[in-house]
Amino acid sequence: MDNIAGTKSSLTWAVHLSVVALVALWLFPTVGLLVSSFRTADQIATSGWWKSMFPSEQNLTLRTDAPETQAQIDGLYVIEGKLFEEGKDATISVWGISSRAIADFNAGDTAELRKGGTVTVQADGSYRMENAEPFEGSRGSRIFVTAETPPEFTWANYKNVLITGDATDNMTKAFFNTLTVTIPATIIPILIAAFAAYALAWMDFPGRALLIAFIVALLVVPLQLALIPLLRLHLGIGIGKGYLGVWLAHTGFGLPLAIYLLRNYMVGLPRDIIENARVDGATEFQIFTKIILPLSFPALASFAIFQFLWTWNDLLVSLVFLIDATGETTVMTKQIVELLGTRGGNWEILATSAFVSISVPLLVFFAMQKYLVRGLLAGSVK
Incomplete structure (x- = not known):
């Protein structure tokens, strides 16, 4: 049933x-x-x-104030302050003065410092150092604490990446470099594929069926198989170290799917409209620009989404065809890899840079997703 x-x-x-x-x-x-x-x-x-929404226990390495802040009280040299930054609410459970013994003391206990004197650390992070002799040195003493900290969220990571941080200039340049690669690499294959798809769908010429079969066969050719031969060709004609080479590479790798997708859509358009236009004296170019292109917008938009996502998130083609030791043409995916190498411990910077990188594809996808389904389903039902 x-x-x-x-x-x-x-x-x-x-x-x-x-x-x-x-x-x-x-x-x-x-x-x-x-x-x-x-x-x-x-x-x-x-x-x-x-x-992230719950308190977490962290092992932190903090420093007391420098000896220059000490004051003499009742014959003792005293340094007082708070280990935590102003406004940070945390509760210390255990602490220590050595990295090998970070839990020797409980909150409120007093420990003897190696260079003389004592230090007392309270649960809220306040401390008091006392010594009969003046404290010496240019920096404060290290205190290792285990503290429970409340959930904390900050805009500092985005400020570091986008506005004033060390990585700002590189990420900004990489962002515009990625746009420079992605926009032409999306528009060029669409323009070429639209003409080719119309010819394969509505124009009769010898070998059309074989050409369609050849294009379908190209869909299964691995990208990696053609990288090195194509790079050698680009270097031979002098376009292997700039944007032109990567534009042509993305165009070549994207054309088979573009032609296949657009051709399937155009075949499903009503034949009567096209034949009536021909009877009225319209040329093939006029039919293509005035009738086919406006009706094929869903298919064009669906491929544009795919191509934009592929080129924006691409790393392999950019590494092969954008050969630049100065970093002037570095794209965002490559810049994030370089951040991973130079900032291996700064995961917050890496996470922020990665989300900035995917934010543009997300906006493009959600803005044009209604065309994606219409374009992919085109020609599936007659």
Whole structure:
């Protein structure tokens, strides 16, 4: 009875569960990256993003004030202050004065310093150092504490990446370099594929069926197979170290799918409209520009989404065809890899840079997703 029209399949629940699983599979990493981009380095190192809304226990290395701040009180040299920054609410459970013994003392206990004197650390982070002799040195003493800190979110990571941080200039340049690669690499294959798809769909010429079969066969050619031969060709003609080479590479790798997708859509357009236009005296170019292109907008938009996402997130083609030792043409994916090498411990900077990188594709996808489904389903139902 499941095959009778109007009845619901008994496997509907399996389809729903599969959709939910796929959505969760893509959504969880994105949400995790977004949450991590607002967390501090200590929080990322001590707990997962799914625990970001709950207090976490962290092992912190803090310093007392410098000896130059000491004051003489009742014959003793005293340094007082708070280990935590102003406004940070944390509760110390245990602490120590050595990295090998970070839990020797409880909050409120007093410890003897190696260079003389004592230090007392309270649960709220306040401390008092006392010594009969003046404290010496240019920096304060290190205190190792285990403290429970409340959830904390900050805009400092985005400020560091986008506005005033060490990585700001590089990420800004990489952002515009990525736009310089992505926009032409999306527009050029669409223009070429639209003409080719129209010819394969509505123009009769010898070998058309073989040409369509050849284009379909190109869909399964691995990208990696053609990289080195194509790079040697580009270097031979002098375009292997700039934007032109990477534009042509993305165009060549994207054309088979573009032609296949657009051709399937154009074949499904009403034949009467095109033949009536020909009877009225319209040329093939006029039919293409005045009728086919406006009607094919969903398919054009769907491929534009795919091509934009591929070129924006591409690393391999950029590494091969954008050969530049000065970093003037570095794209965002490569810049993030370089940050991973130079800032291996700064996960908050890496998370923020990665989310900035994926924010543009997310905006493009959500803005044009209604065209994506229409373009992909074109020609599937006659």
